[in-house]
Each structure stands twice: as structure tokens, then as C-alpha cells.
Amino acid sequence: DIQMTQSPSSLSASVGDxxxxxxxxxxxxxxxxxxxxxxxxxxxxxxxxxxxxLQSGVPSRFSGSGSGTEFTLTIxxxxxxxxxxxxxxxxxxxxxTFGQGTKVEIK
Amino acid sequence: QVQLQESGPGLVKPSQTxxxxxxxxxxxxxxxxxxxxxxxxxxxxGLEWIGRVYxxxxxxxxxxxxxxxTISLDTSKNQFSLNLSSVTAADTAVYYCARxxxxxLGAYYFDSWGQGTLVTVSS
Numbered sequence: 758d759i760q761m762t763q764s765p766s767s768l769s770a771s772v773g774d775x776x777x778x779x780x781x782x783x784x785x786x787x788x789x790x791x792x793x794x795x796x797x798x799x800x801x802x803x804x805x806x807x808x809x810x811l812q813s814g815v816p817s818r819f820s821g822s823g824s825g826t827e828f829t830l831t832i833x834x835x836x837x838x839x840x841x842x843x844x845x846x847x848x849x850x851x852x853x854t855f856g857q858g859t860k861v862e863i864k
Numbered sequence: 865q866v867q868l869q870e871s872g873p874g875l876v877k878p879s880q881t882x883x884x885x886x887x888x889x890x891x892x893x894x895x896x897x898x899x900x901x902x903x904x905x906x907x908x909x910g911l912e913w914i915g916r917v918y919x920x921x922x923x924x925x926x927x928x929x930x931x932x933x934t935i936s937l938d939t940s941k942n943q944f945s946l947n948l949s950s951v952t953a954a955d956t957a958v959y960y961c962a963r964x965x966x967x968x969l970g971a972y973y974f975d976s977w978g979q980g981t982l983v984t985v986s987s
Contacts, residue, residue, distance in 0.1 A: 791973050799979060800868070801960070806973035813975075844911065848964075848972035852926040853901075853913035 759783050759847050763856030769864040770835050778830045778859045780845035785825045789849035792821055792830045795858075796841045804843075805830065835861070866891040868961050868978040876955075876985050882948040886961030886978060887941075894919055894939040899964040901974070902935060902946045904957040912957075916964060917944055951985045958982050 760783035770776050780790065788808035795801040803812040805821035808828055818833045832839055840863055845856040872884035886900070893900065901916040915925035917935045925933050934947040948955060958980040966972045 789972065793974065800977040801962075801974075802977070803973055803975050807967075807969070807971035810967075810971065812973060846911075846974070851924055852915075852928070855911040855913070857910045 758852055759786060759850060759854050761845055761847055761854050761856040763845055763859055765859060766857060767860040767862060769862050771864045772835055772837055774835045774864075776832050776835060776861065778843055778845075780823075780828045780830075780856045782826045782828075782847055782849075786847050786849035788824045789847055790821075790823070790828050791846045791848060792819075793844050793846060794839075794841045795844065801844075806848075866963060866976045868963065868976055870959060870961050870978045870981040872981060872983070874982060874984060876951055876983060877987050878952055878985055879950055882946070882951050882955060882983055882985070884946045884959055884961075884981065884983070885943050886945070887943050888963075889942070892939075893937060893942045893944060897965070899924075900935075900937065900944040901962045901964050903960045903962055905960070905980075906954075906957040914946065914948075914959075953985050956983065956985045 762781045764779050790808045792805040793801045804815050804819050808823050809821045820831045822829050842858045842860045844858040867889045869887045876882045899916040902914040905911045915935050917923050932949045937944045960980045961978045962974045963976040964974050
């Protein structure tokens with residue numbers, strides 16, 4: 758299985774801050790990586806697919822980059838509704854595997 | 865916008881079979897090219913992909929669960945289901961259903977998820 762290592766596991770930030778979350782794959786996965794947002798009790802929401810493509814309806818303050826084994830999710834200006842848990846997911850092979858998640862909290 | 869909703873017993877006894885259903889609304893489960901997937905998350909742990917069923921009924925399973933898992937479609941009810949046999953306390957988790965699609969370049973994504981349902985395995 759491909760192991761996805763996500764960091765940090767949590768971070769505290771303020772509205773307006775720029776934040777970056779990283780995922781590393783245990784082997785190369787080209788650009789077969791997605792980023793998802795999850796709020797408690799809600800359905801997860803897709804943000805980014807193929808490493809850098811915004812899913813439909815996602816604000817442009819979200820961006821993704823990377824290929825191979827290292828990937829980043831950046832939120833350029835954190836908004837109140839962005840406080841949530843974010844996780845990465847590799848779509849390169851089976852079984853699909855996930856990062857452990859990053860909880861973004863209000864400072 | 866397609867919506868997914870999980871349903872099923874919240875409590876299952878050890879050694880029994882866990883059965884969940886995902887009801888799809890806002891679109892037909894048999895139209896388009898999508899995989900219909902199950903994912904779970906034990907409390908305090910990461911997400912685990914269980915498996916998926918394609919529009920034509922073909923399946924892929926996580927090797928770690930393959931001997932106990934069956935995922936199937938019921939097109940007449942616009943639902944798909946998960947059966948996990950011989951459960952233990954380790955199968956206690958929030959279970960999510962989700963839809964996986966792909967674009968013209970073959971890039972995959974999960975674009976719709978259910979809210980999740982907690983299943984506890986206990987006697």
C-alpha cells in the first residue's frame with residue numbers, strides 16, 4: 758500500500774493567514790492526489806484533484822501543487838468557514854490511501 | 865448535485881455481519897461512469913478505503929478486508945450497499961459512502977460524500 762504522511766497534524770491560525778499543508782507519498786504517484794475538507798458531522802468536501810485542479814465551486818483561495826511524492830495544499834487567506842480538518846488522498850493505486858489529516862484551528 | 869445518505873444499524877454484535885446502505889438522490893446510480901465507494905474512520909484514527917463498485921457491478925476491495933467485504937448495487941432503489949462479515953470491535957467506525965469519478969484526462973476525484981454513520985460492534 759502507498760503510505761501518505763501528512764503534516765502538520767494540527768495548526769492554529771488567524772483569519773487572513775496563509776497556511777500550507779503537506780502530504781508525502783511513500784512512492785511516486787505522479788499527480789494522482791486530491792485534497793478534501795471535513796467538518797464534524799458533515800460530509801467531506803472535495804477541494805483539489807490531480808494535485809492542482811480545483812473541484813467545481815471551490816474558492817480560488819485554495820490551491821494545490823506538487824507531483825511525484827510531495828504535495829502541498831495552500832489557503833491564501835484563511836476565512837472563518839475554513840476552520841476544519843483537511844486530508845489528502847492518493848488516487849494512483851489500490852487500495853486508495855489517506856493522509857492522517859490536519860486540523861486547522863482558530864488562534 | 866448528487867447527494868448520498870448512509871443508513872443501517874448503529875449497533876452490531878461481534879461475529880455478525882455489518883450491513884449498510886447508501887441512498888443516492890439527485891442522479892441515477894446506473895448512469896454515467898462512476899465508482900460508488902465505502903470508506904471508514906475508527907475514532908481517533910485515519911480514514912480507510914474499504915472498496916468500490918462500478919456502474920456495471922464490477923468491484924475492487926481493500927486487500928486487508930477483501931475476505932469479509934461485499935459491495936453491490938441495487939439500481940431499482942438507486943442504492944448501493946456494504947456487507948462486512950465476522951465483525952469485531954476493530955470494525956467500530958464511522959462509515960462513509962462516496963462517489964468517485966474521473967475527468968477526460970483520467971484524473972480521479974471523490975465529488976460527493978455522505979455525512980457518515982457510526983457503527984459500533986459490541987455485545
